[in-house]
Amino acid sequence: MERFEVIIIGAGLAGLAAAYTLAGEGIEVVVLERGEFPGAKNVSGGRLYLNPVRPLFPSLWEDAPFERKIVHEGITLLAKEGSVALEYSGEELRRPPGHSFSVLRSRFDRWLAERAEERGAAILPNTLVERPLVEQGRVIGVRAGGEDLAADVVISCDGALSLTAEKAGLRTPGFPRDYAVGVKEVIALDPGKIADRFHVSEGEGSARLYLGEVTKGMFGGGFLYTNRDSISIGLVIRIEDIGGEAARSVPALLDEFKERPEICSLVRGGTTAEYSAHLIPEAGLRGMGKLYGDGIIIAGDAAGLALNLGLTVRGMEYALASGYYAAQAFLRAKGKRDFSAPSLEVYRSLLDDSFVLKDFRNFAGTPDVLDNPRYFEHYPELAAAVFRDLYKVPAGSKDTLFSTVRRHVDLKEIWSILKDLKKASAI
Amino acid sequence: MSENAGLKAKLGLDVFKPLGKPHIRIRPGMEKDSRLKAAVTGCPAGLYTENEKGEVTLAIDGCLECGTCRIACGTDVLDWNYPQGGEGVQFRFG
Ligand SMILES: Cc1cc2nc3c(=O)[nH]c(=O)nc-3n(C[C@H](O)[C@H](O)[C@H](O)COP(=O)(O)OP(=O)(O)OC[C@H]3O[C@@H](n4cnc5c(N)ncnc54)[C@H](O)[C@@H]3O)c2cc1C
Ligand code: SF4
Numbered sequence: 001m002e003r004f005e006v007i008i009i010g011a012g013l014a015g016l017a018a019a020y021t022l023a024g025e026g027i028e029v030v031v032l033e034r035g036e037f038p039g040a041k042n043v044s045g046g047r048l049y050l051n052p053v054r055p056l057f058p059s060l061w062e063d064a065p066f067e068r069k070i071v072h073e074g075i076t077l078l079a080k081e082g083s084v085a086l087e088y089s090g091e092e093l094r095r096p097p098g099h100s101f102s103v104l105r106s107r108f109d110r111w112l113a114e115r116a117e118e119r120g121a122a123i124l125p126n127t128l129v130e131r132p133l134v135e136q137g138r139v140i141g142v143r144a145g146g147e148d149l150a151a152d153v154v155i156s157c158d159g160a161l162s163l164t165a166e167k168a169g170l171r172t173p174g175f176p177r178d179y180a181v182g183v184k185e186v187i188a189l190d191p192g193k194i195a196d197r198f199h200v201s202e203g204e205g206s207a208r209l210y211l212g213e214v215t216k217g218m219f220g221g222g223f224l225y226t227n228r229d230s231i232s233i234g235l236v237i238r239i240e241d242i243g244g245e246a247a248r249s250v251p252a253l254l255d256e257f258k259e260r261p262e263i264c265s266l267v268r269g270g271t272t273a274e275y276s277a278h279l280i281p282e283a284g285l286r287g288m289g290k291l292y293g294d295g296i297i298i299a300g301d302a303a304g305l306a307l308n309l310g311l312t313v314r315g316m317e318y319a320l321a322s323g324y325y326a327a328q329a330f331l332r333a334k335g336k337r338d339f340s341a342p343s344l345e346v347y348r349s350l351l352d353d354s355f356v357l358k359d360f361r362n363f364a365g366t367p368d369v370l371d372n373p374r375y376f377e378h379y380p381e382l383a384a385a386v387f388r389d390l391y392k393v394p395a396g397s398k399d400t401l402f403s404t405v406r407r408h409v410d411l412k413e414i415w416s417i418l419k420d421l422k423k424a425s426a427i
Numbered sequence: 428m429s430e431n432a433g434l435k436a437k438l439g440l441d442v443f444k445p446l447g448k449p450h451i452r453i454r455p456g457m458e459k460d461s462r463l464k465a466a467v468t469g470c471p472a473g474l475y476t477e478n479e480k481g482e483v484t485l486a487i488d489g490c491l492e493c494g495t496c497r498i499a500c501g502t503d504v505l506d507w508n509y510p511q512g513g514e515g516v517q518f519r520f521g
Contacts, residue, residue: 034509036444040517041492105521126513145512161494163509174498176465181495183471185437186520230520239498243465250471250495251434274520275437277471277493 004030006330007142007151009129009164011038013316014300015157016112017323023119025331032144034128039109043278045223047207048316049100052355056324065111066101067227068205078212079384083262102205102225132168139168139295152339155297155326160279162302171289176240178283180220183254184234189270191229197266198226209311212380214257217373222257231267236313282308285364292344297326307363310370318356325350365426382408434473438489442517449487450510457504458482465499491516
């Protein structure tokens with residue numbers, strides 16, 4: 001049986017971060033990827049926040065294939081008719097080295113794979129891992145492409161479905177409540193039009209999020225990111241909420257979103273270049289699976305390390321960082337020549353002390369707080385109704401501003417808002 | 428354009444490498460299981476359809492390998508696997 005120090009399953013961000021880090025330490029590491037190239041199967045919104053991960057990969061970012069530096073943030077509450085939007089742009093978002101960047105994963109992952117290869121990692125595309133090899137409860141390698149391969153440690157970075165961990169008995173199949181589906185179109189659009197429509201200069205971009213009618217009140221939202229010469233637009237919807245009586249199909253929801261006047265004017269003249277879909281783990285701390293076992297470490301989406309904070313889905317930084325810490329955990333275990341679960345437990349403490357599990361603990365209550373249909377239906381409608389009447393000049397005399405607002409926000413409503421605010425203190 | 432024709436056209440923009448054999452199957456005898464309804468509305472590629480007998484069928488071409496149906500319906504209903512290495516959808520943007 002061919003033997004490696006480390007076998008990594010999946011050339012996504014978690015797997016590639018682990019491979020890059022291990023190869024940099026001279027570890028014999030192979031990455032098995034089922035796609036024809038790294039990134040071929042991967043989807044994000046997406047925007048990468050660099051601050052948390054920059055120090056983990058100090059020399060990496062110089063020539064990264066970022067699409068645009070995000071300098072405008074926008075959030076729009078969509079009502080059935082009308083919408084209320086809030087925009088933020090701050091000089092600090094512009095300042096080097098930059099706060100966050102839009103990325104397209106097929107390009108980005110391929111680039112990161114090249115960086116890992118330069119350091120000596122072997123990346124084998126077109127290779128599906130069928131299952132982990134388990135002997136007396138210990139993972140000793142994998143079966144891939146009809147062959148058995150052995151390793152001291154298998155780092156499983158196979159994404160949201162986490163089939164390897166499931167087959168190793170470390171996870172059970174996921175529940176509809178704990179996952180969302182993201183659907184997305186990349187729409188090719190002339191950079192000049194992007195600059196004009198989003199008020200950005202070359203290399204700069206905009207991120208917009210949409211709540212409300214976009215998901216017909218279901219848990220989730222819409223997103224729009226500008227890329228170099230395209231726009232990423234899509235929806236995230238919790239799987240449990242899909243398919244109620246008379247439900248719209250997921251593809252129909254995306255089409256309706258694109259037809260909204262708020263969106264249509266932004267993408268006009270563009271041509272859809274790709275349609276994609278991908279799962280997102282979103283149960284937060286509650287949904288986090290086992291992080292390690294005998295001979296195995298689990299990182300990225302496969303470990304449930306993604307957060308849906310209502311306004312943003314974050315998973316890429318957690319994937320990169322958990323891949324990095326998985327590599328560090330291997331290095332420590334190697335020092336002891338002990339790859340059992342107790343020795344690999346250090347992975348958990350490294351994550352515990354890092355921004356990854358600190359974020360997960362800070363936002364542990366968020367999924368439950370957000371699980372409130374008022375956020376996805378009532379508040380967007382309320383906001384639009386208040387503004388509609390504030391702006392309205394009727395044929396007769398106009399009400400005072402205060403009584404206009406009070407018409408929509410009566411005592412009962414104030415009471416409900418206070419209750420929501422009280423719960424929101426856990427966010 | 429009907430909803431379905433629009434979706435087919437969109438899927439036509441994607442690159443798909445030919446599949447050896449179908450990687451997802453509805454387990455025999457489960458075609459009428461109510462859990463499949465969530466796949467009919469939820470599958471982003473619209474690959475699940477319900478016929479007049481109330482049976483759900485799956486046409487695998489165009490599968491985006493997202494896993495939604497596996498989560499929505501569960502593994503009692505679906506025999507769900509990834510395609511073989513190098514097969515299936517290939518995102519150029521992602
Ligand atoms: C629509 C959408 C929008 C999102 N927006 C954002 C965002 O704006 N910001 C953000 O930070 N995050 C976002 N996310 C989340 C983010 O994309 C994920 O958290 C991130 O991709 C996780 O990386 P990963 O390396 O863990 O998994 P993945 O990127 O899924 O990589 C897993 C890899 O494993 C491979 N693989 C799987 N099984 C096998 C096998 N058996 N054998 C061989 N290879 C295998 C796959 O082909 C893949 O390459 C979004 C996600 C979606 C779907
Ligand atoms: S994996 Fe996704 S695209 Fe493929 S059949 Fe299931 S839901 Fe549809």
